[in-house]
Amino acid sequence: MGLLSQQYDDGNIVLTTAEGVLNWARLCSLYQMSFGLACCAIEMMAASASHNDIMRFGVIPRPSPRQSDVMIVAGTVTLKMASRLKRLYEQMAEPRYVVSMGSCSNCGGPYWEHGYHVLKGVDRVVPVDVYIPGCPPRPEALLEGWMRLQEKVRTFTTVRPKATDNAAA
Amino acid sequence: MALSTPSIFEHLTAAFPELTLAHDEAAPCIIVPAAGIKDVCLQLRDHPDTAFDFLMSLSGIDFADGTLGVVYHLASMTHKHKLTLKVVVPKDAPHVVSVEKVWRTADWHEREAFDLYGIVFDGHRDLRRILMPYDWEGHPLLKDYEVPEFYNGMKVPY
Numbered sequence: 001m002g003l004l005s006q007q008y009d010d011g012n013i014v015l016t017t018a019e020g021v022l023n024w025a026r027l028c029s030l031y032q033m034s035f036g037l038a039c040c041a042i043e044m045m046a047a048s049a050s051h052n053d054i055m056r057f058g059v060i061p062r063p064s065p066r067q068s069d070v071m072i073v074a075g076t077v078t079l080k081m082a083s084r085l086k087r088l089y090e091q092m093a094e095p096r097y098v099v100s101m102g103s104c105s106n107c108g109g110p111y112w113e114h115g116y117h118v119l120k121g122v123d124r125v126v127p128v129d130v131y132i133p134g135c136p137p138r139p140e141a142l143l144e145g146w147m148r149l150q151e152k153v154r155t156f157t158t159v160r161p162k163a164t165d166n167a168a169a
Numbered sequence: 170m171a172l173s174t175p176s177i178f179e180h181l182t183a184a185f186p187e188l189t190l191a192h193d194e195a196a197p198c199i200i201v202p203a204a205g206i207k208d209v210c211l212q213l214r215d216h217p218d219t220a221f222d223f224l225m226s227l228s229g230i231d232f233a234d235g236t237l238g239v240v241y242h243l244a245s246m247t248h249k250h251k252l253t254l255k256v257v258v259p260k261d262a263p264h265v266v267s268v269e270k271v272w273r274t275a276d277w278h279e280r281e282a283f284d285l286y287g288i289v290f291d292g293h294r295d296l297r298r299i300l301m302p303y304d305w306e307g308h309p310l311l312k313d314y315e316v317p318e319f320y321n322g323m324k325v326p327y
Contacts (some may be wrong), residue, residue, distance in 0.1 A: 113327065120324070124324060
Protein backbone atom coordinates (compact mmCIF):
# COMPACT_ATOMS: atom_id res chain seq x y z
CA MET A 1 0.00 0.00 0.00
CA GLY A 2 1.30 3.42 -0.88
CA LEU A 3 1.32 6.33 1.46
CA LEU A 4 -1.95 7.75 0.17
CA SER A 5 -4.70 5.21 0.14
CA GLN A 6 -7.27 7.67 -1.17
CA GLN A 7 -7.31 11.22 -2.46
CA TYR A 8 -10.34 13.43 -2.90
CA ASP A 9 -10.66 15.89 -5.75
CA ASP A 10 -12.55 18.60 -3.95
CA GLY A 11 -10.30 19.45 -1.03
CA ASN A 12 -7.08 18.92 0.84
CA ILE A 13 -8.24 15.64 2.32
CA VAL A 14 -6.11 12.53 2.19
CA LEU A 15 -6.56 9.27 4.04
CA THR A 16 -3.63 7.37 5.49
CA THR A 17 -2.45 5.92 8.76
CA ALA A 18 -0.53 7.92 11.34
CA GLU A 19 2.19 5.31 11.19
CA GLY A 20 2.41 5.65 7.42
CA VAL A 21 2.91 9.40 7.66
CA LEU A 22 5.48 9.12 10.43
CA ASN A 23 7.45 6.45 8.65
CA TRP A 24 7.28 8.37 5.38
CA ALA A 25 8.54 11.53 7.08
CA ARG A 26 11.29 9.57 8.76
CA LEU A 27 12.53 7.69 5.72
CA CYS A 28 12.62 10.85 3.61
CA SER A 29 14.81 12.72 6.06
CA LEU A 30 17.34 10.23 7.35
CA TYR A 31 20.21 12.38 8.52
CA GLN A 32 23.57 10.77 8.16
CA MET A 33 26.38 10.91 10.64
CA SER A 34 29.69 11.28 8.86
CA PHE A 35 31.78 8.35 9.93
CA GLY A 36 34.37 8.00 7.22
CA LEU A 37 37.23 5.84 8.45
CA ALA A 38 39.10 4.81 5.32
CA CYS A 39 38.83 4.68 1.53
CA CYS A 40 35.09 3.90 1.72
CA ALA A 41 34.68 7.46 2.93
CA ILE A 42 35.81 8.67 -0.51
CA GLU A 43 32.98 6.71 -2.12
CA MET A 44 30.60 8.02 0.53
CA MET A 45 31.65 11.56 -0.39
CA ALA A 46 31.19 10.68 -4.05
CA ALA A 47 27.65 9.58 -3.22
CA SER A 48 27.05 13.07 -1.82
CA ALA A 49 28.51 14.78 -4.88
CA SER A 50 26.55 15.94 -7.89
CA HIS A 51 26.64 12.72 -9.99
CA ASN A 52 24.87 10.62 -7.40
CA ASP A 53 23.46 13.31 -5.14
CA ILE A 54 22.36 11.30 -2.13
CA MET A 55 20.78 14.49 -0.80
CA ARG A 56 17.77 13.85 -3.05
CA PHE A 57 16.89 11.10 -0.58
CA GLY A 58 16.74 13.71 2.15
CA VAL A 59 20.15 12.81 3.48
CA ILE A 60 21.99 15.61 5.20
CA PRO A 61 25.40 14.89 6.68
CA ARG A 62 25.53 15.94 10.30
CA PRO A 63 28.69 16.45 12.33
CA SER A 64 27.10 15.31 15.58
CA PRO A 65 25.60 11.98 16.64
CA ARG A 66 22.86 13.82 18.51
CA GLN A 67 21.49 15.28 15.28
CA SER A 68 21.69 12.18 13.13
CA ASP A 69 19.57 9.10 12.48
CA VAL A 70 21.93 6.87 10.53
CA MET A 71 25.57 6.06 11.06
CA ILE A 72 27.34 4.98 7.88
CA VAL A 73 30.38 3.09 9.08
CA ALA A 74 32.55 3.64 6.01
CA GLY A 75 35.90 1.99 6.44
CA THR A 76 38.17 -0.10 8.61
CA VAL A 77 37.13 -0.15 12.24
CA THR A 78 40.22 -0.61 14.38
CA LEU A 79 39.91 -1.91 17.90
CA LYS A 80 41.04 1.50 19.12
CA MET A 81 38.22 3.16 17.17
CA ALA A 82 35.61 0.54 18.10
CA SER A 83 35.07 1.86 21.62
CA ARG A 84 34.69 5.40 20.24
CA LEU A 85 32.28 4.15 17.61
CA LYS A 86 30.16 2.47 20.26
CA ARG A 87 30.14 5.65 22.33
CA LEU A 88 28.98 7.68 19.32
CA TYR A 89 26.27 5.14 18.56
CA GLU A 90 25.02 5.36 22.12
CA GLN A 91 24.80 9.15 21.80
CA MET A 92 22.45 8.94 18.82
CA ALA A 93 18.76 9.45 19.53
CA GLU A 94 16.42 6.57 18.77
CA PRO A 95 15.28 5.38 16.30
CA ARG A 96 18.82 4.97 15.04
CA TYR A 97 20.22 2.90 12.24
CA VAL A 98 23.63 1.65 11.23
CA VAL A 99 24.80 1.05 7.66
CA SER A 100 27.94 -1.02 7.43
CA MET A 101 29.68 0.09 4.25
CA GLY A 102 32.38 -2.04 2.68
CA SER A 103 34.15 -5.30 3.41
CA CYS A 104 36.20 -3.94 6.32
CA SER A 105 33.27 -2.93 8.46
CA ASN A 106 31.26 -5.96 7.32
CA CYS A 107 33.75 -8.62 8.32
CA GLY A 108 37.27 -7.20 8.59
CA GLY A 109 37.91 -7.23 4.85
CA PRO A 110 41.52 -7.80 3.81
CA TYR A 111 42.55 -7.61 7.47
CA TRP A 112 40.49 -10.63 8.48
CA GLU A 113 43.47 -12.91 9.10
CA HIS A 114 46.52 -10.85 10.03
CA GLY A 115 44.88 -7.65 11.20
CA TYR A 116 45.67 -7.79 14.90
CA HIS A 117 44.32 -4.25 15.25
CA VAL A 118 41.09 -4.55 13.23
CA LEU A 119 37.62 -5.33 14.49
CA LYS A 120 36.34 -8.19 12.32
CA GLY A 121 32.95 -6.69 11.63
CA VAL A 122 31.31 -3.64 13.15
CA ASP A 123 28.34 -5.84 14.13
CA ARG A 124 30.47 -7.08 17.01
CA VAL A 125 29.94 -3.76 18.81
CA VAL A 126 26.76 -2.19 17.34
CA PRO A 127 23.69 -3.70 15.65
CA VAL A 128 23.80 -3.28 11.87
CA ASP A 129 20.72 -2.71 9.71
CA VAL A 130 22.19 -2.83 6.21
CA TYR A 131 25.44 -4.39 4.99
CA ILE A 132 26.87 -3.06 1.73
CA PRO A 133 29.49 -5.34 0.15
CA GLY A 134 32.36 -3.99 -1.88
CA CYS A 135 35.93 -2.84 -1.46
CA PRO A 136 35.02 -0.05 -1.58
CA PRO A 137 31.39 -0.13 -2.75
CA ARG A 138 30.54 2.21 -5.59
CA PRO A 139 28.23 5.13 -4.77
CA GLU A 140 25.43 3.28 -6.56
CA ALA A 141 25.82 0.45 -4.07
CA LEU A 142 25.51 2.93 -1.22
CA LEU A 143 22.34 4.31 -2.79
CA GLU A 144 20.98 0.77 -3.12
CA GLY A 145 21.79 0.12 0.52
CA TRP A 146 20.14 3.39 1.44
CA MET A 147 16.93 2.39 -0.35
CA ARG A 148 16.98 -0.94 1.50
CA LEU A 149 17.21 1.02 4.73
CA GLN A 150 14.30 3.20 3.62
CA GLU A 151 12.24 0.07 3.02
CA LYS A 152 13.09 -1.06 6.51
CA VAL A 153 11.92 2.26 7.94
CA ARG A 154 8.76 2.16 5.80
CA THR A 155 7.69 -1.16 7.31
CA PHE A 156 8.38 -0.08 10.88
CA THR A 157 5.35 -0.53 13.13
CA THR A 158 4.55 0.00 16.77
CA VAL A 159 1.68 -2.46 16.66
CA ARG A 160 2.47 -5.50 18.71
CA PRO A 161 2.33 -8.61 16.51
CA LYS A 162 -0.60 -10.86 17.33
CA ALA A 163 -0.20 -14.50 18.11
CA THR A 164 -2.09 -15.32 14.91
CA ASP A 165 0.49 -13.36 12.85
CA ASN A 166 3.24 -15.61 14.10
CA ALA A 167 1.17 -18.69 13.41
CA ALA A 168 0.55 -17.49 9.86
CA ALA A 169 4.24 -16.77 9.33
CA MET B 170 80.93 17.03 -1.50
CA ALA B 171 78.90 13.83 -1.45
CA LEU B 172 80.55 11.09 0.57
CA SER B 173 80.18 7.33 0.10
CA THR B 174 79.44 4.94 2.96
CA PRO B 175 83.07 3.64 3.18
CA SER B 176 84.49 7.14 3.49
CA ILE B 177 81.90 8.04 6.15
CA PHE B 178 82.88 4.82 7.94
CA GLU B 179 86.53 5.91 7.94
CA HIS B 180 85.50 9.33 9.18
CA LEU B 181 83.53 7.74 12.08
CA THR B 182 86.23 5.26 13.11
CA ALA B 183 88.67 8.18 13.33
CA ALA B 184 86.20 10.23 15.40
CA PHE B 185 85.18 7.39 17.72
CA PRO B 186 88.20 5.13 18.37
CA GLU B 187 86.53 3.73 21.50
CA LEU B 188 83.45 2.42 19.64
CA THR B 189 83.42 -0.85 17.73
CA LEU B 190 81.81 0.16 14.47
CA ALA B 191 81.27 -2.31 11.66
CA HIS B 192 80.84 -1.71 7.97
CA ASP B 193 78.44 -4.00 6.13
CA GLU B 194 79.48 -3.59 2.51
CA ALA B 195 76.69 -5.71 1.11
CA ALA B 196 73.89 -3.56 2.51
CA PRO B 197 75.75 -1.02 2.59
CA CYS B 198 75.40 0.27 6.11
CA ILE B 199 77.32 1.01 9.30
CA ILE B 200 76.55 -1.01 12.41
CA VAL B 201 76.79 1.05 15.59
CA PRO B 202 76.71 -0.10 19.25
CA ALA B 203 73.39 0.76 20.94
CA ALA B 204 75.00 2.96 23.58
CA GLY B 205 76.95 5.09 21.10
CA ILE B 206 74.27 5.79 18.51
CA LYS B 207 73.39 9.24 19.82
CA ASP B 208 77.01 10.47 19.79
CA VAL B 209 77.52 9.05 16.31
CA CYS B 210 74.35 10.75 15.10
CA LEU B 211 75.33 14.09 16.63
CA GLN B 212 78.73 13.85 14.94
CA LEU B 213 77.15 12.98 11.60
CA ARG B 214 74.67 15.82 11.89
CA ASP B 215 77.04 18.54 13.06
CA HIS B 216 80.26 17.80 11.19
CA PRO B 217 80.35 19.99 8.05
CA ASP B 218 81.68 17.14 5.89
CA THR B 219 78.73 14.85 6.63
CA ALA B 220 75.96 17.31 7.64
CA PHE B 221 73.16 14.76 7.91
CA ASP B 222 70.37 17.21 8.64
CA PHE B 223 67.50 14.88 7.79
CA LEU B 224 66.37 11.60 9.36
CA MET B 225 64.34 10.00 6.58
CA SER B 226 63.10 7.09 8.65
CA LEU B 227 63.72 5.11 11.78
CA SER B 228 62.37 1.59 11.81
CA GLY B 229 62.48 -1.50 13.97
CA ILE B 230 63.32 -5.06 12.96
CA ASP B 231 62.83 -8.44 14.59
CA PHE B 232 65.66 -10.60 13.23
CA ALA B 233 63.98 -13.71 14.74
CA ASP B 234 67.30 -14.91 16.20
CA GLY B 235 66.93 -13.37 19.63
CA THR B 236 67.93 -9.90 18.50
CA LEU B 237 66.04 -6.78 17.57
CA GLY B 238 67.32 -3.99 15.37
CA VAL B 239 66.83 -0.33 14.65
CA VAL B 240 67.61 1.09 11.22
CA TYR B 241 68.28 4.78 10.66
CA HIS B 242 68.08 6.23 7.17
CA LEU B 243 69.85 9.57 7.03
CA ALA B 244 70.11 12.12 4.26
CA SER B 245 71.95 15.36 3.84
CA MET B 246 70.26 18.23 2.07
CA THR B 247 73.52 20.10 1.63
CA HIS B 248 75.75 17.28 0.32
CA LYS B 249 73.00 15.19 -1.32
CA HIS B 250 74.29 11.97 0.17
CA LYS B 251 72.59 9.25 2.18
CA LEU B 252 73.60 6.80 4.88
CA THR B 253 72.10 3.80 6.64
CA LEU B 254 72.92 3.05 10.27
CA LYS B 255 71.97 -0.12 12.10
CA VAL B 256 71.81 -1.00 15.77
CA VAL B 257 71.39 -4.58 16.98
CA VAL B 258 70.25 -5.27 20.53
CA PRO B 259 69.34 -8.47 22.41
CA LYS B 260 65.62 -9.11 22.60
CA ASP B 261 65.54 -9.62 26.37
CA ALA B 262 67.08 -6.18 27.00
CA PRO B 263 66.28 -4.02 23.97
CA HIS B 264 67.72 -0.68 25.07
CA VAL B 265 68.87 1.89 22.51
CA VAL B 266 69.88 5.47 23.25
CA SER B 267 67.29 7.85 21.84
CA VAL B 268 68.19 10.21 19.00
CA GLU B 269 65.01 12.20 19.54
CA LYS B 270 67.04 15.23 20.65
CA VAL B 271 69.21 15.00 17.52
CA TRP B 272 66.39 14.98 15.00
CA ARG B 273 62.89 15.96 16.11
CA THR B 274 61.54 13.45 13.57
CA ALA B 275 62.82 10.61 15.68
CA ASP B 276 60.26 11.36 18.40
CA TRP B 277 57.27 9.66 16.77
CA HIS B 278 59.39 7.13 14.87
CA GLU B 279 60.90 5.87 18.12
CA ARG B 280 57.47 5.75 19.71
CA GLU B 281 56.32 3.59 16.80
CA ALA B 282 59.29 1.23 17.13
CA PHE B 283 58.59 1.01 20.85
CA ASP B 284 54.90 0.40 20.24
CA LEU B 285 55.29 -2.37 17.68
CA TYR B 286 58.60 -3.98 18.74
CA GLY B 287 59.05 -3.06 22.40
CA ILE B 288 62.43 -1.42 21.80
CA VAL B 289 63.11 0.98 24.68
CA PHE B 290 64.73 4.25 23.70
CA ASP B 291 66.62 5.57 26.70
CA GLY B 292 66.44 9.33 27.04
CA HIS B 293 63.22 9.72 25.03
CA ARG B 294 61.10 12.41 26.67
CA ASP B 295 57.70 10.77 26.06
CA LEU B 296 58.01 7.10 25.21
CA ARG B 297 54.34 6.08 24.93
CA ARG B 298 52.49 3.90 22.47
CA ILE B 299 51.57 5.84 19.36
CA LEU B 300 49.42 3.53 17.21
CA MET B 301 48.03 0.81 19.46
CA PRO B 302 45.74 1.67 22.40
CA TYR B 303 47.54 2.57 25.61
CA ASP B 304 46.16 -0.48 27.41
CA TRP B 305 47.25 -2.91 24.70
CA GLU B 306 49.43 -5.80 25.83
CA GLY B 307 52.40 -6.96 23.81
CA HIS B 308 54.16 -5.63 20.75
CA PRO B 309 52.39 -6.82 17.60
CA LEU B 310 55.19 -6.88 15.02
CA LEU B 311 57.40 -9.26 17.00
CA LYS B 312 57.72 -12.58 15.19
CA ASP B 313 56.54 -14.56 18.23
CA TYR B 314 53.54 -12.31 18.87
CA GLU B 315 50.24 -14.05 19.53
CA VAL B 316 47.04 -12.14 18.83
CA PRO B 317 44.93 -11.92 22.00
CA GLU B 318 41.56 -13.64 22.03
CA PHE B 319 39.76 -10.58 23.40
CA TYR B 320 40.43 -6.88 23.74
CA ASN B 321 38.11 -4.93 26.09
CA GLY B 322 35.39 -7.54 25.60
CA MET B 323 35.69 -7.48 21.80
CA LYS B 324 36.70 -10.70 20.08
CA VAL B 325 39.84 -10.09 18.04
CA PRO B 326 40.34 -13.16 15.77
CA TYR B 327 38.02 -13.57 12.82
